[in-house]
Amino acid sequence: MATEDATTIQDKNRPSEHFFVTLQTDEFTPELLRGDRLLIDPSITPNPGDFVIVQNRQNRRLDRYEGQAGVTGVVCEAVRTVPYGNGTAYPTNVIRALLKAGHGEGNFRIDEDGAIYVFTLNVNETVQRWHLFGDIGAADTELRLDVLAAEFGEEEPA
Structure with missing residues (x-):
């Protein structure tokens, strides 16, 4: 599970549709850790195995891309604090x-x-x-x- 941050990106090299989410699970350890801030790019077409945000009626979740519907963005950067x-x-x-x-x-x-x-x-x-x-x-x-x-x-x- 990932929660969306209120953070907006003020970087001229990244369009405003990018957003951050904070990872709230240990499910993707060791690649991603609980608390990592993930930069999501909705404009990227995912490849199999990419980390993606999947949206359905109930929630938004992080998953590995395997062709599923509802993908709203691809993780393009993880910032570990x-x-x-x-x-x-x-x-x-x-x-x-x-x-x-x-x-x-x-x-x-x-x-x-x-x-x-x-x-x-x-x-x-x-x-x-x-x-x-x-x-x-x-x-x-x-x-x-x-x-x-x-x-x-x-x-x-x-």
Whole structure:
């Protein structure tokens, strides 16, 4: 099940008929997680296996496309919000944009367990190497991201 957000998109590259829904189920884990904000594009023709919004008289639901009727839009982007220790959150695309701005393209990685690594030169070192930046969900990692956000801004990338 997905619920529609009141969010409207003010992006000149995306027509106004796009809308967001927030996923309210664990049914599509691991691809989509409860709480993911899904950008829906009603103008896309779905392919088998695409995540789609299906509307019937009673409700609107998320499903995989298998030729069923009632499709009102295709999921074209999922924004996962990563919660941090003090209750704030940065969407993962913003985390990546901040790491790219602060450390350069290709100089960071986030592993499947949520550990963030950056390729950098630390104090008293003469050679760049991979260092642990922090773990997603840890208060010290959020503070480091706050520093990057203050320096480079925290606007979502276009």
